[in-house]
Each structure stands twice: as structure tokens, then as C-alpha cells.
Amino acid sequence: MTTETFEFQVEARQLLQLMIHSVYSNKDVFLRELVSNASDALDKLRLAALRDDAPDADVSDLHIELEADKDARTLTVRDNGIGMSYEEVTRLIGTIANSGTAKFLQELREAKDAAGADGLIGQFGVGFYSAFMVADEVTLVTRHAGETQGTRWTSRGEGTYTLERLDEAPQGTTVTLHLKPADSDDQLHDYTSEWKIREIVKRYSDFITWPVRMVPERTGEDAGDREPETLNSMKALWARPRDEVSDEEYHELYKHIGHDWRDPLETIRLQAEGTFEYQALLFLPAHAPHDLFARGYQRGVQLYVRRVFIMEDCEELLPSYLRFVKGVVDAQDLTLNVSREILQQDRHIRMIQRRLTKKVLSTVKDLATSAPDKYATFWREFGAVLKEGLITDSENREAILAACSFASTHDADAPTTLKDYVARMKDGQDDVYFMTGESRQAIENSPHMEAFRAKGLEVLLLTDPVDEVWVDAVGEYDGKALRSVAKGDIDLSGAEEDKSEAEKEKQGEAYAGLLGWMTEHLGDDVKEVRLSSRLTVSPACVVSDSGELTPALENMYRAMGQEVPEAKRILELNPEHQLVKTLNRAYADRQDRTELTETAELLHTLAVLAEGGRPKEPARFVQLMADRLERTV
Incomplete structure (x- = not known):
């Protein structure tokens, strides 16, 4: 077969150079990313088989296999999942076209510390390229399930890569890393070591629903053939009792499904029993993704049916204004052959959405009193998104308002809730006063604020673009009208003796x-x-x-x-x-x-x-x- 050589794009070359001369403090994440990719491929094949989309695929023993060769200094990650066609390799691997590379590089330069840089790997979908942190050369061999031809992709990360069509290749994807020379003083990063591989899989991938197998090293007393061992427990964390799961295990699951290196801000568990049973494990991230407000932002939590993966981003499980929530919902009574069209009409899905929405909102509200620092982080990162619900979700408007806080002239450092604002209102004050603007400073310096400042009347300072809209949609709180200090004829004589x-x-x-x-x-x-x-x-x-x-x-x-x-x-x-x-x-x-x-x-x-x-x-x-x-x- 003919081998063709291609050049990486300029930004892709910059990215690969960063990986090769790694600025990351934790190189172990490369194996987490490769195992995660393999797990996704197995999920997709299982779903395709359930839907009869891959009739010729072998799904008898879906698994991930790791193989280390100390003499050749190679580490191989192999799966028998959905695989990729030649065109998919070109589009998804060869050009890094969909990896958000430019934004990745920009935020990497702005990362204030090594830990922050680590988190960008998964967040921008460039996890595959983290292999170049530890490898001089990476080879990928893949065949899409049901197809006859395979593809080989090879690169040393030096500006070019090669593509070759193969007459024969096993179903799935095999990634072989030709590891960099060993450093005798750095045993902690010997990725041909069995104990090191076991430690990484246990730490990052123990919850993966597919077996991660490896043939153990031969010892002096080992004379026979060695059988592969499964390195992960494969236990669904959402199905295990709360006291049997550590916070670290929850955090690793979040990092896997949220493509985030940092721990989540809060973990939410929910279990419904009765006529319709389901389990949910949700996470509030600690940081907003860079594309949260982009039109094509991929939102939604993962949907499972009886622990079988069904859908990566099920938008029907949570409203758009909670699109930052990550997690898993495992329903017991849905059909496995479910589509987005079916989900949109399914009354059980609507029941789940209502319950999850109320649970998330109540959790956010509780954070304000139980963990003020966490709440402050949440509101800084996601407050503007949450307020979208005040416009679109009238059913939960009161719950959303209860979870909101706003900057105010009452305290320059601490935001206020509407409930607390109303409690502080002066005698004779009938309205909740607010003003919108680009910044707190711009609002406070506005002429519209002068009489309110002189009379000691509190004003909410609203600086998010969405504030321009929701105040009109809501209209009032607790019987008090929401009144802009920059609109209409303001009469302040009722709040204080005047002319x-x-x-x-x-x-x-x-x-x-x-x-x-x-x-x-x-x-x-x-x-x-x-x-x-x-x-x-x-x-x-x-x-x-x-x-x-x-x-x-x-x-x-x-x-x-x-x-x-x-x-x-x-x-x-x-x-x-x-x-x-x-x-x-x-x-x-x-x-x-x-x-x-x-x-x-x-x-x-x-x-x-x-x-x-x-x-x-x-x-x-x-x-x-x-x-x-x-x-x-």
C-alpha cells in the first residue's frame, strides 16, 4: 500500500512541540487520555450493535488491552471498539482540525501554574497528542467495525505525519508509543513498568465500564503462559452505596466524563425508586469551559440504560441554562434503542429533567449558606448562565431566584440575595431598585444613582448582558416590583421625607x-x-x-x-x-x-x-x- 506524507498545520506543530518539550507537571495523564478514548470507542460500538448499525462487528469480548515491552521501550493501548475509517483518521487525528488548538494555545500561555496547564489537555480535546509527552514516535493502527480496510497513522511530532491504507487490521484502534529514552534517576515515570501502569489505571480509570487488561510481567518462578489480568474494578460509581465510594473516585469519574483535570466543585447524587427507577450522579464544575456561550457548545449529561451507555450528550435531561452540569443518568425502564426524537416525547425523560433541575437548583442555593466560598466560585463562573433560566423556565423561576445573588450598593465585597434585599428595604419603599451597565464602576458613577446614594437606598448592580432581559421577564419579587433607576419617572418621596x-x-x-x-x-x-x-x-x-x-x-x-x-x-x-x-x-x-x-x-x-x-x-x-x-x- 502507498504511504503518503502530510504536514501539520502551523498551530498543530506548535501544539506538538509543547507536548514534546512538555510543560506539564503530571505526564501520567497521557495514559488516562488514551484509555478514555478507548473506552469511548467501546461505548460507541456497543450502542451501534444494539441499534444494528454495525451488523458485522464482533462484540463478544469488548475490552481494552495494555502491553508494555521493556526491551523495545514501547507501550501499546489497544481496543476492539468502533475504530476509524481512513477519512475519520484524516479528519480527527491527522489535522487536529476539531481540537480547538488556537484557543488551547492561548489559554496555555495564560495558565498561571503547571496544574492549570495540566487541566487544558482534556478540556480542549487534544488528549491523544499528550502521548508525545512521553513518546518519540506514535503509531496508530485502526479499522472501523464492519469495514475491510484499515489505516496506519505515524508521526514523530516534528511537523509531518504519514497515512497508509492497510489490507488487514484488527477491529478497533491500536496506539503504540515508542517511549523516550529511560532516565535512570526517574523511576516514577517508567511507563514500561507494570506497577506504574497498574497505579495509573487504578487512579484514573478504575470506574471505566470495560475491562482494562494487561499480561503481568514474567517472574523468575513463572514458567507457564501468563493470562491477562483485569486492572480496573469496572464498578458503576452511581450504583454503589455512598459510603463505599470515596471523593477521589467521584472526582476521577468527573474528570473522565467532563474532560477536566480539576476536581469538581460539588457532587450531587440522586436515586429515584418506584414506578420509574433511575440513578443520577451529577457534578458542578469549578471552572467554566472556554466555549460555554458558543453556539455549538456540546451540552448534556451521559445517558445509560441499565448500565449500558446510550448517549454522550443527552440534552433532554437538563435545560439549556444548566448546560455546564456534567454527569451520568442511568435509567432502568427506557428502551436501549432510544433516539433523540423519542427522548423529546418521553414523559419519563421529562420527569427526570424536572427532578434533576430542582435538585441542582436546591444544591446551588444550599451552597450559599453551607459553603460560601464554593458558592462564590460557582456564581463567578456560571451565574450569567443560570440567570438565562429566569427567562426560559417560568416553572422554576422562584427556585432560580433563590439560588441567585447580585452585586449591590449595600456591600462592595459581598453580593446579596433578593430575599435579603427586601428585608433591608426602608419604610415606605415599594420597589426593588436596580441598574444595568457594563461594570460596577460605570453604574456607580452614573448620574442615575445620585439621589439613591443621597437617600441611602440600596440598588442592585447588574452587569451581565442577560440582566437586560430577565428583569423584564421576572417583573417582581415577593410582591415588590423590580424597578430600573434609569427608566421611567422615579418618585423617591415615599422612601424619605422630601419636598x-x-x-x-x-x-x-x-x-x-x-x-x-x-x-x-x-x-x-x-x-x-x-x-x-x-x-x-x-x-x-x-x-x-x-x-x-x-x-x-x-x-x-x-x-x-x-x-x-x-x-x-x-x-x-x-x-x-x-x-x-x-x-x-x-x-x-x-x-x-x-x-x-x-x-x-x-x-x-x-x-x-x-x-x-x-x-x-x-x-x-x-x-x-x-x-x-x-x-x-
């Missing part, structure tokens, strides 16, 4: 002429000009009318390709500010209308800038400011 109605009316009459004139003059840009009760320092601010979209939300919809008409906003003036008082006197004295017009335009543009917007006509704004400054120098 009398007579004083307000008199002030309104004094400014009526100016407000009417400015509303007419700025009519192309604003809906109305009115006096403000939310300003104490700034001369003006712009606000959205009640029920209208905020500028940030308008931009979000436009970014998604939706046409949104640009709504005019309201300009509010601070009647106690000297600039506004001077402008009102100038209007009453019928001074030069050109100068008044310029001042009105400047006032409006300054208000837009104060909330992070940009002038409608930047050049005109600069010219007006320059002229005004010139006259004051």
Missing part, C-alpha cells in the same frame, strides 16, 4: 417655559424634557421611558440581526444645579436664542456621554465645546 407637593408644583411652573422650549428644540433626539428627582450632583441625565428597551438591549438585538426601531429617550434636568438655573434665567430673560440652543445641545450630549453613550454628531459637539471654552478663558 411638599406645593413646592414641586411651584418649581414645575418656574421651569415650564424652558422645558417646553427644549422639548421642541431637541425633538429630533428626545421624546420629552422634564425635571428630575433622581439627580443631586449632575445637571442632566437621559432615561428610557417605562416599557421601552434600553440602549444596551437595542444593541443586543441588532447584534443578533433583529431590526429594532431607535426609540427617543427622555432628558431630565436637575432643577437645583447652577447650570440649569442659569439656563432657565437666560431663557426667561429672552437672551440670545443661538447661545441657548447651543447650551441645550451641550447639556443633552453631556448627559448621553455620562451614561457611556456617544454624541450623535461628534464633530459638532467638539466645536461647540471649543467655542464655549474659548469664551470662558
Whole structure:
């Protein structure tokens, strides 16, 4: 057969060089990754056989086999699973096209320590290439179940690889590592040593449902043929009693199914008995994956039926806003020949989803009191995702709100729950106040916050893009309306003694002429000009009318390709500010209308800038400011 040589892509060569000159502190993970890949191949073949998708495949003794040769310094990982076709080897192994290599390299450079770098191996799907940490050359021989031809892939990780079609090859995949020269001072990394191989398999792969076998080393008294030994227990952790499973075993299972090197933040066990039985073992990760918000993010937990693997990413078991949850669900009463279409209609699956969702939400809520540090980590990593459920899952909205926390003006360091916010509300305060923005600093410096700060009224500071949407969807909490401090006409007189109605009316009459004139003059840009009760320092601010979209939300919809008409906003003036008082006197004295017009335009543009917007006509704004400054120098 003809052997063809190909070049790796530039980023792939960079990745392989990193593996060869490894920066990883724990090289043992290469065997974990290869055994995990072999286990996945066996799962896929078993499922294909159950569905009659691989009628000619041999499934009589599915297993993983390890073979070490001290003299040749090779280590072989062999499985008789689904295998790969020539095209699949080219697509999945040859070019590293689907491994997220660029993102992997970027995050690797940003990793602050060796442990953080270790975790990136599995997370970005480049586990196969970790073999080059310990090998000078890697050979892969594979044949897809049911096909007659095989494929050999070989590379030294130096920029090229070869591909060859084979007339004969065993079903499955065989990966042979030609190990780097032995270091006599580093016995802990002798990967031809039986005890070392046993130790790695026990630590990382004991829970794998397929037997991992190895022929033991020959001893001086061993005269006969040696029988392969199974190195792993193959016990499904979710089916074992809780007191028989250590946290370390749970963590290793999570690392296997979550492709993560780090321990999970929390482990959740659930068992349902009765008319419909199932077991669930779920994990809350400690870190968000890099593609959590990407459109193609692969979400869902693994589905088993009577301990038979059925589906890698069963999206029907948890809602989208819990897509970060990893784990296993083992149902007793589903059919083995199940499809996504069947799952979408199955009432048992819907029952499982409701139960798992409530369990995850209650666990997150409990973390806030039982393990505040864990909760803080969870909320930092996944809070923005969880809040998506406030929009999409009305059935569990109260439970989601109970699990949420928000930054607040009450405490710069500790977030608050809505329950605690309501408990602290001042006498006469009827609404829960909030403001959305790009950052806490931007919100706190906004003119809209001035009166609330002056009166000591707590405001929630919401900085995630999803916050722009869920506050309108939820509307209220505990009978208290959720009220944006940047929308509508805010009346704070109920929260604290303020001006009398007579004083307000008199002030309104004094400014009526100016407000009417400015509303007419700025009519192309604003809906109305009115006096403000939310300003104490700034001369003006712009606000959205009640029920209208905020500028940030308008931009979000436009970014998604939706046409949104640009709504005019309201300009509010601070009647106690000297600039506004001077402008009102100038209007009453019928001074030069050109100068008044310029001042009105400047006032409006300054208000837009104060909330992070940009002038409608930047050049005109600069010219007006320059002229005004010139006259004051």
C-alpha cells in the first residue's frame, strides 16, 4: 500500500512541540487520555450493535488491552471498539482540525501554574497528542467495525505525519508509543513498568465500564503462559452505596466524563425508586469551559440504560441554562434503542429533567449558606448562565431566584440575595431598585444613582448582558416590583421625607417655559424634557421611558440581526444645579436664542456621554465645546 506524507498545520506543530518539550507537571495523564478514548470507542460500538448499525462487528469480548515491552521501550493501548475509517483518521487525528488548538494555545500561555496547564489537555480535546509527552514516535493502527480496510497513522511530532491504507487490521484502534529514552534517576515515570501502569489505571480509570487488561510481567518462578489480568474494578460509581465510594473516585469519574483535570466543585447524587427507577450522579464544575456561550457548545449529561451507555450528550435531561452540569443518568425502564426524537416525547425523560433541575437548583442555593466560598466560585463562573433560566423556565423561576445573588450598593465585597434585599428595604419603599451597565464602576458613577446614594437606598448592580432581559421577564419579587433607576419617572418621596407637593408644583411652573422650549428644540433626539428627582450632583441625565428597551438591549438585538426601531429617550434636568438655573434665567430673560440652543445641545450630549453613550454628531459637539471654552478663558 502507498504511504503518503502530510504536514501539520502551523498551530498543530506548535501544539506538538509543547507536548514534546512538555510543560506539564503530571505526564501520567497521557495514559488516562488514551484509555478514555478507548473506552469511548467501546461505548460507541456497543450502542451501534444494539441499534444494528454495525451488523458485522464482533462484540463478544469488548475490552481494552495494555502491553508494555521493556526491551523495545514501547507501550501499546489497544481496543476492539468502533475504530476509524481512513477519512475519520484524516479528519480527527491527522489535522487536529476539531481540537480547538488556537484557543488551547492561548489559554496555555495564560495558565498561571503547571496544574492549570495540566487541566487544558482534556478540556480542549487534544488528549491523544499528550502521548508525545512521553513518546518519540506514535503509531496508530485502526479499522472501523464492519469495514475491510484499515489505516496506519505515524508521526514523530516534528511537523509531518504519514497515512497508509492497510489490507488487514484488527477491529478497533491500536496506539503504540515508542517511549523516550529511560532516565535512570526517574523511576516514577517508567511507563514500561507494570506497577506504574497498574497505579495509573487504578487512579484514573478504575470506574471505566470495560475491562482494562494487561499480561503481568514474567517472574523468575513463572514458567507457564501468563493470562491477562483485569486492572480496573469496572464498578458503576452511581450504583454503589455512598459510603463505599470515596471523593477521589467521584472526582476521577468527573474528570473522565467532563474532560477536566480539576476536581469538581460539588457532587450531587440522586436515586429515584418506584414506578420509574433511575440513578443520577451529577457534578458542578469549578471552572467554566472556554466555549460555554458558543453556539455549538456540546451540552448534556451521559445517558445509560441499565448500565449500558446510550448517549454522550443527552440534552433532554437538563435545560439549556444548566448546560455546564456534567454527569451520568442511568435509567432502568427506557428502551436501549432510544433516539433523540423519542427522548423529546418521553414523559419519563421529562420527569427526570424536572427532578434533576430542582435538585441542582436546591444544591446551588444550599451552597450559599453551607459553603460560601464554593458558592462564590460557582456564581463567578456560571451565574450569567443560570440567570438565562429566569427567562426560559417560568416553572422554576422562584427556585432560580433563590439560588441567585447580585452585586449591590449595600456591600462592595459581598453580593446579596433578593430575599435579603427586601428585608433591608426602608419604610415606605415599594420597589426593588436596580441598574444595568457594563461594570460596577460605570453604574456607580452614573448620574442615575445620585439621589439613591443621597437617600441611602440600596440598588442592585447588574452587569451581565442577560440582566437586560430577565428583569423584564421576572417583573417582581415577593410582591415588590423590580424597578430600573434609569427608566421611567422615579418618585423617591415615599422612601424619605422630601419636598411638599406645593413646592414641586411651584418649581414645575418656574421651569415650564424652558422645558417646553427644549422639548421642541431637541425633538429630533428626545421624546420629552422634564425635571428630575433622581439627580443631586449632575445637571442632566437621559432615561428610557417605562416599557421601552434600553440602549444596551437595542444593541443586543441588532447584534443578533433583529431590526429594532431607535426609540427617543427622555432628558431630565436637575432643577437645583447652577447650570440649569442659569439656563432657565437666560431663557426667561429672552437672551440670545443661538447661545441657548447651543447650551441645550451641550447639556443633552453631556448627559448621553455620562451614561457611556456617544454624541450623535461628534464633530459638532467638539466645536461647540471649543467655542464655549474659548469664551470662558
